[in-house]
Amino acid sequence: SQQGEEDPQALSIQEGENATMNCSYKTSINNLQWYRQNSGRGLVHLILIRSNEREKHSGRLRVTLDTSKKSSSLLITASRAADTASYFCATDTGYSTLTFGKGTMLLVSP
């Protein structure tokens, strides 16, 4: 079952701008992960944040996690055209399977 809900469903920005995507979930989690999917391709892991962490950085990515609100956000700073893709959050409840959100389609225009 899909427990994650990403917001917005689609986001269109210009190169250089920041992109923020949000994810909400319903159950307790061990960790939350963000993945990227280029059109017609598999998913690539971007970043993982554990349930006891509140913020994490990796390059131009910044992820926050609020377990009290059961929500997470992914910020991509100084976006590039190559960042155009769909982004999914996925929750790991400790039972091996990941539950994916519906995704945000990001379009970065040159």
Added chain:
Amino acid sequence: GAVVSQHPSWVICKSGTSVKIECRSLDFQATTMFWYRQFPKQSLMLMATSNEGSKATYEQGVEKDKFLINHASLTLSTLTVTSAHPEDSSFYICSAPPGTGGGTEAFFGQGTRLTVV
């Protein structure tokens, strides 16, 4: 990180025929592999879990006889779509579970675009 190779990347088949999709772990052994289905502009839906040495476990609503899963070895899992119909057209992706290869993330194959005509 762990590498999962999925083949073919795309396939077109006629209604009524069967199609086999392979998923190989290249640099690690996988006792478990997940199979997902993804419709256009939608999220991944877990179909089934293949288990080496035992039967696959299917999610509710997934037809076992239509989507045959075999975990032939520690490096190969296959999904066969039997008697395919146009409504089976979709994007199918396999994934090694989180924790495979020592990491905490899941590793995905490249996906297979199936078109049934």
